[in-house]
Amino acid sequence: MPSYIELPAYEIVKRIKDQELMAEDYIASLYERIKKVEKDIHAYITLTEDLALKKAREIDKKVKQREKTGRLCGVGIAIKDNICTRGIRTTCASHMLEDFVPPYDATVISRIKDEDGVIMGKANMDEFAMGSSTEFSYFGPTHNPWDLGRVPGGSSGGSAAAVASGMATLALGSDTGGSIRCPASFCSVVGLKPTYGLVSRFGLIAYANSLEQIGPITKDVRDCALLLSCIASHDPLDNTSVDRPQEDYTKYLIDDVDGMKLGVVKEFFGEGTQDSVEKGVLEAITKLEELGSDHQEISLKSLQYALPSYYIIAMSEASSNLARYDGLRYGYRIPNKSYDWSTVYSKNRRFGFGFEVKRRIILGTFALSTGYYDEYYLKAQKIRTLIKRDFDMAFKKFDVLIGPTMPILPFKIGEKVQDPLKMYMCDVDSVPANLAGIPSISIPCGFSKGLPIGFQIMAPPFREDLLLRVAFSFQKNFPVSAKLRSYE
Amino acid sequence: MSKIKSVEIKIGLEVHCQLTNLKTKLFCSCSSDYREKEPNTLICPICMGMPGTLPVLNEKALEDAIMVAIALNSKISERMLFFRKNYFYPDMPKNFQISQYDKAGGVPLALGGYIQINGKKVRIRRIQLEEDPGKLSYEGTIESSTYALVDYNRAGIALIEIVTEPDMETPKEARLFLEKLRSILEHLGISNGSLEGSMRCDANISLRGGKRVEIKNISSFKEVERALNFEITRQKSLIERGIAVGQETRHWDEVRRITISLRTKEEEQDYRYFPEPDLVPVIISKDQIKKIEQSMPELPDERRKRFIEQYHLSPQTAEILTHSKAMADFFEESAKLYDKPREISNWLTVEFLSYLHDRGIEIDELTLSPKHLVDMLKLIDEGIISRKMARSVLQDMLLTGKMPDAIVKEKGLEKILDREYVRRIVEKIFKENPQAVKDAIVDKKAINYLMGQLMKATEGKIDPKMAGEIIRERLSKLSKFATS
C-alpha cells in the first residue's frame, strides 16, 4: 500500500505540482485501495475510474508543460451522490433516480474542476439525504471503516467513509441537519457545514433547501480550509447564495486560541448523551483551555425544541421538493402505461421511493395541510427564530460554542432502522446549527473502545475563520492518530 | 336581463396576464416567445424542474409587475415573498407552482388598488407574480383521448395574477373591467392582449341568498360575459325553486356554453402554501418604485384627459377611444394625418366600433390602417363621395383592406358624382374658355370641346351623360341670358 493515499490533500497537491508524484500514479493507487476495501465498506454508488485517470493524465501534462494548475491539483475527491455531475449518474441513493444522468454540473463541481480536482466517484448516502446512518440507501448501507459492523453515520456516510478508509483524499458532503458532521464524527474525519448561503446549492438535489449546505469532509483541518476556499463563493444561479468577497480560508489556520471565549452549550450534554462521548468532549474542552482559551457553560433554552422544529421544517420542505419525482420527465417509471396520470404518478412514487423517504413526505404533507399548518410548520418556524435569537445572544458573550457532534458513538448496523424516533434523536446536537444557519465544524477528539468521538464548534454566520482557527489549534496540539486499516 | 338585475349580484375576477413583452421566462433564461413553436424546444433544466436546479428571478418581470401595481393604484409591498402552491398535475414540471400568497404569512407583490370603469371603482384585492404551467393537449376531447401530450414551452412564463373584490354587478361590467385592464397593460407596454391565451380569467359570482360559485377555464372576455350570464340564470332558477346554491367550483364549457360542477367545497384542493425556500424575500425600495413610476408611459385615464383637451372630444368619446389602446392609437395616428379629430372619432366610435363588436375583434386585428380612414375622409371633403357612399366604402375597406380610392374606382362610385361639384368645374372651364363657350352657344357641335376640357379636368371620372347635361344646362342659361 503506497503511503500517499494516507496523505492529506495539501501534501498531494504540493508533490504533484513539484513533479515528485504523478497524479496518474496517485489516482491509480486510490483505485487500488478501492479495489481492496470497497467490498467491505461500500462507500461508493458509482466509480468513475476511467474519467479520473484521464483527468489525472491531463493534469500531469499540464504540470509538465508548466501550465497553471488549480489549488486541488490532481486530488481525488469523492462526491456525495446528491450533487449533480454532468454526464455521471446522480442517484441520490434512490431507485427513483437510479439512471438519472444530469446534463449539468453543480456549481461546486464546476469549481472543483476549475481547481483541477479529480472526481473519484459518487459516494453513498441515505436516500435523498434522509437519514443519519447511510442505511437508507437503495444501494445498500455503507460500513464504518473503524468497525465494519457499525454505521458510518449519515447521510453523507459514503463521503466520510471514503476519506477515512483512504478511498478518496477529499470528499464533498451535504448537511441538512448534521449530514456532514455526523459521519465525520463517526468516521474520525473533519467535516464542516458552512454558513447558509456561503456555498452554492445549485446542483445539490434538494432535501430541505432552507437548511442545507454543501461542505468539505477531509482528513484534517488544513484540507478542510483548502476545499472550503475552493467551493465557497457567490453564485448568481443560487438566489440564497450570499454575495461576499471570496476568501482564502487557509490563512485562518492559526495555532492560537489564547484568550478566546468558548461557550459550552448545556443542552448538548442532555439526556441521551453517552458517558464516553461526554467524557471525550469534556476532555477536548480541557485541552483547549490548556491552550489559553477560556470556557464557560451556557444554556440555550430554545434548543430543547430544536429537534421537532427541525424535522417539521425539513419534512415539510421535502414533501414539496420531492413532488417533482413523478416519473414523467425522468426517473423511475413503471413499465405499464395503461393507467391515468394520477395512478402512474402514485405507482412511480410508490415503487421509486424508499420507506423512509415516503414517511417524511407523508409527515411533511401533513404538517403543511390546512388546519395543521399553524400548529406545525408555522410553530416550527417560530422556534427557529427563537433558536437564532438564542445563538445571537450567546455569540455576544462567546467567540464560539462547543458541544458533542453526536450524543452517541457509532451504533450497529440495523440497530435503529426500525425505530425512526431513535434514529431522529441522533441529530439532536447537529440540527441547531442548520436551524440557525450558522457554521459548524466537527473534528475528531479521540476514540472510545475503538470507536471515534467528535466534537463540534459553532461560530456566528460567516465566521468560518473562527471554526478553523480553534479546530486547527486543537488538531495541531492534540492530534488524534488514525491509521488506515487493511481489512484483511 | 331586467329580471336578473332585480337580484343583488356580486362578481369578482381573478385575471392571469402573461407579461408577453419579456424576452425570457420568470425564473430561467429560456425564450418566452413560445407561440407557434415546436413543443418542448424552449425548455431548460430549471423550467423543467430537474433535480438540483434553482430558480432565479427575472428582474424585468418584477419591474413590469411593479408598473402594473402602480397603474392600478395598489400598495406595493416593501418585502414580498414567493410561496409554493403544491398540487400534482402533469403540466407542472415541479408539481408545485412558484406563486405568491396573502395568507399564512405570505406577502404578495401588492395589495389594494382599483380600476375605474365608467366612473365606478372596482377594487383590487391583490396583485401577484407567478409562473405559468405547461400546456396539455389531447387527441379529440379530454374524455375520449387515450393519452395526453405535454408541452412545457409555456412552463415558467411570467404571469401576473390580479384578483378583484366582488365589486362588479353585471356580466357586462366584468367585461368592461377586463377591457380596461387590457388597455392599461397594453399602454404600459408589458402585455399584448391579442395573443392567444395571454389573458385568462376565473370569475366568482354570488347572488343574494346564495354561496360563492367559482367559474374556471374562461378563455376570453366575451366568454366571461357569457359564462356569467349562464351562471346567473342557473343560480336564479335554483333560488326560485327553493334550492340553495352551494359553494363550488364550476368549469365553463365553451362549446356547450354551460358551466359544469368541478368540485364542491368539501372537495377543494389543499395547496399547502408555504414560503419558497429557494428565493430570498424581494426588497422593493421606495426609490425603485419612484424610478419605475417616472419611466412609465401614459395610461388610459391620462390619455382620456389629454384627448379631451388636445382634440376637444367629449368625455364620452374620449372614454370610448381610450378603452382600448389599439383604438386610441388608431385615433391618434389618424389625427396626425387629418386635421379633423372629431370627424375621425365619429367614424371610429360609430361605424368602426359596431363592426368590431359584431366580430369580437380589436381594431389592430383589421387590415385597415389610419391612412385608409383618412383617405376616405378626404374623398368626402373633395366631394368625390358623399357621406352615405362613404359608409359603403368603409364596409368594403373593413372587409377587404383595399384603399378607398381603389374601391371607388372599382365600384364605379365616382360616376354618380354630385352635380354641384361638376357645376363648379364647369363654371371654371367656362371662365377659362370664353371663346369656346360663345362658339358652343352658336354651334351645338362645338360643345364637344368643352366636354373634352371637363373630362380632362376630372380625369375622366365623370359620367359623360351627366357631363353633357350639366354643360348644356349651363349653356342654355347663358344663351337665355344672351338673347334676352
Ligand SMILES: [Zn+2]
Ligand atoms: Zn427554462
